[in-house]
Amino acid sequence: MKLARSFLSLVPARAKRTEHDRVVEHSVAGHVRLRAWLDGPHPEYAIQLDREGRMHGRERHWSQRGRLTYDAGWIHGTQHGLQRQWDAEGHLIVRTRFVRGTGLDVWCGFRNRLSETREMKAGHRHGYERHWTGARRVHREEHFHEGLEHGVLREWDADGVLKRRAFFVRGTRVDRRAYERAAKMDPTLPPFDLAADRPARRAPPRVASD
Numbered sequence: 001m002k003l004a005r006s007f008l009s010l011v012p013a014r015a016k017r018t019e020h021d022r023v024v025e026h027s028v029a030g031h032v033r034l035r036a037w038l039d040g041p042h043p044e045y046a047i048q049l050d051r052e053g054r055m056h057g058r059e060r061h062w063s064q065r066g067r068l069t070y071d072a073g074w075i076h077g078t079q080h081g082l083q084r085q086w087d088a089e090g091h092l093i094v095r096t097r098f099v100r101g102t103g104l105d106v107w108c109g110f111r112n113r114l115s116e117t118r119e120m121k122a123g124h125r126h127g128y129e130r131h132w133t134g135a136r137r138v139h140r141e142e143h144f145h146e147g148l149e150h151g152v153l154r155e156w157d158a159d160g161v162l163k164r165r166a167f168f169v170r171g172t173r174v175d176r177r178a179y180e181r182a183a184k185m186d187p188t189l190p191p192f193d194l195a196a197d198r199p200a201r202r203a204p205p206r207v208a209s210d
Contacts, residue, residue: 125147
């Protein structure tokens with residue numbers, strides 16, 4: 001069974017199992033190495049941990065029917081390697097790669113529609129984070145630099161009308177004039193552009209080559 005092989009491959013050798021509520025934990029020498037959340041007879045998702053409790057190994061999610069829907073790798077709390085997502089029928093819909101926490105995080109939601117993208121660097125948000133209403137339009141966008149809000153935050157309503165705009169420099173909210181002054185001296189700040197108040201954006205490819 002695909003589920004059994006996929007799940008059992010995460011269980012450490014000579015692991016001891018404890019169970020409480022909907023959580024199952026497998027430990028070695030008293031340290032939790034695998035934690036899984038149950039959904040009926042199948043795990044909902046499972047993570048592997050290092051001795052410090054950081055994600056280390058595989059992170060996997062399954063559907064209610066026990067089909068693998070998400071798989072990602074971690075090294076001591078930092079995402080590394082392929083990140084993949086499948087639809088309910090087992091078709092690959094997202095494949096992207098991380099290198100020591102640097103990469104593009106992509107997530108698809110209902111009916112495989114693009115839902116979220118965020119640019120990451122060394123485990124921190126770095127670049128644009130976008131929440132999508134379709135392949136060509138967003139309803140929220142924010143820019144980061146080394147984990148700090150650093151750019152223009154915009155939010156739109158269901159009709160694509162801008163309902164919120166805020167300016168940030170190194171995690172501190174400022175007014176528009178202060179932002180534009182800072183952007184002239186700081187090349188890491190995206191220049192303020194009124195045209196960006198429209199929600200149209202170009203989506204990245206969902207499946208990248210290996």
